[in-house]
Amino acid sequence: MLPTQTAADTPVATNAGEPALPLELLELELSLDGFAGDAETFTEAVRSAADQVGGDFLFELPASGLAEDCLRIAALRVPKGDAGSLEVVFALLDAEGAAIRVESPDDSTKDLKRFADAFIDVLERI
Template structure:
């Protein structure tokens, strides 16, 4: 008796429309990794540096939040590259309790900090 053979269709993902790259994988990896923060204020910068490096990004600098972002004690400014060769400036924020880290994208209230970070990158690239 011969074994029957069935045709197996292999599903292939539908490509995204041109110009719609979705959420970059590095950003997803970064956010998921930051959820694992279990340190304190002293561990924040080194933790964010490690997570950013692992996600293909880099820590530019860290500073006290000084009420720049709501419910944020410290800000780590990150640069995360994308597949198109560009890079985004992001802010990793340690909450006021020092217990959780979240990602904030630049907004109207942080536009000056974003521009400073971009200038900082420009200086580093010239060195």
């Protein structure tokens, strides 16, 4: 007899070559879906989306080569899992200034992640 796969065992569908997003990031990305602004309204949209998921907007800056194909990067702290712990994620405005994607820190953004962690540490000490 072959085992059956339950809905809980089924991975979230993704586009070819793109990893599945954790639920917290998916919720954040969905709140940013349909962004119809530009570089000027990016910060406002990301700040609002962070509020909607119970997270914190940390800072925003020009991408300046920190990430591929994007103009601006915003660092956010969002809830992760049922325990309520918070994790740093990045919202990136694409090179055309028309769409926002959400990413977890990786090797290319590890220095920016360290900066975000230091920023959080300073804020918590104040």
